[in-house]
Amino acid sequence: MKRLCTSRRWAVAGLAALWASTSLGVAAQTTWPTKPVRIVVPFAPGGTTDILARAIAPELSKAFGQQFIVENKAGAGGNLGAEVVAKSVSDGYTLLMGTVGTHGINRSLYPRLPYDPFKDFAPVTLVAGVPNVMVVNADMAKANNLQSVQDFIKLAKSRPGKLNMASSGNGTSIHLAGELFKSQTGLFMTHIPYRGSGPALMDLAGGQMDVMFDNLPSAMQLIKSGKLKALAVTSAQRSAALPDVPTVEEAAGLKGFEATSWFGLLAPAGTSPEIVNRIQQEVARALNTPVIKEKMLAQGALPSGNSPADFARLIESEHVKWAQVVKMSGARVD
Numbered sequence: 001m002k003r004l005c006t007s008r009r010w011a012v013a014g015l016a017a018l019w020a021s022t023s024l025g026v027a028a029q030t031t032w033p034t035k036p037v038r039i040v041v042p043f044a045p046g047g048t049t050d051i052l053a054r055a056i057a058p059e060l061s062k063a064f065g066q067q068f069i070v071e072n073k074a075g076a077g078g079n080l081g082a083e084v085v086a087k088s089v090s091d092g093y094t095l096l097m098g099t100v101g102t103h104g105i106n107r108s109l110y111p112r113l114p115y116d117p118f119k120d121f122a123p124v125t126l127v128a129g130v131p132n133v134m135v136v137n138a139d140m141a142k143a144n145n146l147q148s149v150q151d152f153i154k155l156a157k158s159r160p161g162k163l164n165m166a167s168s169g170n171g172t173s174i175h176l177a178g179e180l181f182k183s184q185t186g187l188f189m190t191h192i193p194y195r196g197s198g199p200a201l202m203d204l205a206g207g208q209m210d211v212m213f214d215n216l217p218s219a220m221q222l223i224k225s226g227k228l229k230a231l232a233v234t235s236a237q238r239s240a241a242l243p244d245v246p247t248v249e250e251a252a253g254l255k256g257f258e259a260t261s262w263f264g265l266l267a268p269a270g271t272s273p274e275i276v277n278r279i280q281q282e283v284a285r286a287l288n289t290p291v292i293k294e295k296m297l298a299q300g301a302l303p304s305g306n307s308p309a310d311f312a313r314l315i316e317s318e319h320v321k322w323a324q325v326v327k328m329s330g331a332r333v334d
Contacts, residue, residue: 032092032275036067039095039265042081042102044074046198047168048215052127052263052301053097059286060279070097074195077171077333078102079114086115090270095124095279098266101172104318108326109171109333117319122273123311124265125280126304127287128296131235131260132177133216134248135228137207149231149251152211156187165189166200166209170333174200176322177213177234177259179331184254204228215261216241216300234259241300259325262318264304264311276308 037060041053053070060068073081078101085096096102103117115121136146144155156163165182167175170193182189192209194200197218203209205227212219213234220241222228232251233239236258248257265283267276284305286292296303306314325331 033066038069038071040081041072041097042078044196044198047196048218063282077169083114086120088268090268092275096266100261103315105322106171108323121266122271123308125283126264126306126311128301129262130215130301131233132213133233134231136211138229141229160188163189163210166212168197169193173261179329183329239300
């Protein structure tokens, strides 16, 4: 009899817990958000991570009736901003615009990370994938008659260690694309990491840097203005946004060369699935509107808006892929 009563108490307790979790989920779904939501960008303003976050933030603000505020927290190749979100309360009011660096590369490159890219986050959705583009200072290209990747390789080999390669930070795909290029061509260039693409591009356009393998959307305006010269894209196929620019494989004969980037929203682990799904649905809707879709495609970005489960699978596969690139290229944290 006592055992039966105990079983009943467990059953009642289990039903109560199920009811409570369901009620909390419904409450989260119906009441959230009641205050502004911040989207942490782990790099300086002006880069592709920042551009994409600021493209979707107004759409989310309109959809949910609360401000979605972009907050830049740059440093340590994106690790600083990622750590802030990983340690935030999982209430749906703090999101991360994560990247292939923060969630695909850094775990293999840094001996110790202040966060776990898998355990500390709830993937929301992939916002966009983009190719990187090999760009050089236009004045330097003109002065040295650089018309192709092969021309650049000849110049770099004649000046070992004297050309500076800018990146948006250690561990970013911009850094790794350059390291992969160096390892496959045997070039020696000095890597100069910045706190984001914005400041790195300004120095490249100003002549303080020589080359960069930047994300295409953030470099596009400077390419079109003539301040930077695009030599090649790092994707497997040419980009529709720059159809006349060859791939690195085409231009330099580097078989299988590919180093692309992606950007997506993540929440702290434990965030309500209802909130995660609502954000994903609104991001997907926004990315399918003609204005945003056409704008992203013109910049070289491929909009996504996939499901949280699909995004989680992408993160896992990218970690495996980039661990091999880190090993093969011999990349290190400077």
